[in-house]
Amino acid sequence: MQYTGLDEFLTRGKAALANGPVALVFAEDEVELDTTLRHHQQLGFNTVVAFMPGHFGLPGDLVKTVHRVTFDTGEANALQRAVNAVNDAAPGTWLYYCYNAEYLFYPFCETRAVNEMLTFHTEERRDSMLAYVVDLYAGDLEQFPNAVSLDIAYLDKSGYYALARPDIANHNHPKERQLDFFGGLRWRYEEHVPAPRRKIDRIAFFKAKPGLRLNEDHTFSDEEYNTYACPWHNNLTASIASFRTAKALKRNPGSTFDIDTFRWHNSTPFEWHSRQLLDLGLMEPGQWF
Incomplete structure (x- = not known):
């Protein structure tokens, strides 16, 4: 489940936001990214979304279970912009956000x-x-x-x-x-x-x-x-x-x-x-x- 950007995710992947809670994980680097995603999956989030640059890697099991959105997390106010966009697309859904590690x-x-x-x-x-x-x-x-x-x-x-x-x-x-x-x-x-x-x-x-x-x-x-x-x-x-x-x-x-x-x-x-x-x-x- 990979998306080329935020707009495509909010269009093609919108159904994943209908059943919360949804965890939004923003990868600033690759340090402990895999353990962060697995930790939140194990807590029972129905959907885990990883916002990450295109050159970051993910293990095979996470590629199949995580919604990966190509996203430049280093831009000014990137997290704020993405969280607000997801909020607008998923009224009534419980959302959670964090960074890697x-x-x-x-x-x-x-x-x-x-x-x-x-x-x-x-x-x-x-x-x-x-x-x-x-x-x-x-x-x-x-x-x-x-x-x-x-x-x-x-x-x-x-x-x-x-x-x-x-x-x-x-x-x-x-x-x-x-x-x-x-x-x-x-x-x-x-x-x-x-x-x-x-x-x-x-x-x-x-x-x-x-x-x-x-x-x-x-x-x-x-x-x-x-x-x-x-x-x-x-x-x-x-x-x-x-x-x-x-x-x-x-x-x-x-x-x-x-x-x-x-x-x-x-x-x-x-x-x-x-x-x-x-x-x-x-x-x-x-x-x-």
Whole structure:
């Protein structure tokens, strides 16, 4: 299932968007692209779409099961443009998006499929879900100079915090049920990260609807989509375990020589299990038991 571009996918492959949830994976490079796609297939997404340059390769099994869209992910606002186009083509469908070398976790994901989780979330009258992008990094940068290792992965067990999100249109008063979240490598190495990119919150799940628009900062044009909970109780949140920041810091000439290791006294091995993320407070089960 291959498409020459976004327009062809939205025309010839539109039927694949009718039965959600749909995972949209954007490949910035080929690092762990195959494991990213397989991880989301195993979570139970009905459709997995890979947006990737034409010269990137895929193993044979994924060629048969993934919708591959030839797409220049390096263009300015490429992800934003593609997500908004898919939103317009699939009203009412639950959509999720991420980059390669990013792995979704949600409460009890080892025993419950993603459509079960979204069914419950929908019953709570929620049309979006907040996710925290939790930075992963290789424990040994000499052995893994690109900072990516699934077998020896670490994360920060503390150092996360939230600030009120000011409403510019309302004299900078805090927005209701919205916060800006920080932590991980983007906090520890903030001198190398532009200020608009330091947040770790992302509205990763959303139900498509006409006119909805994804903003550059991973929020949406509908303010209710940007809330972490409904007015009456806490809701589910998810985590996206991501090597993306570590990769960028080691690839960037302005930061790579300043970093011999990402490990510090608050590093802990990543266990690849939702229980660890729940225990660290990096996602919330809400009322789902």
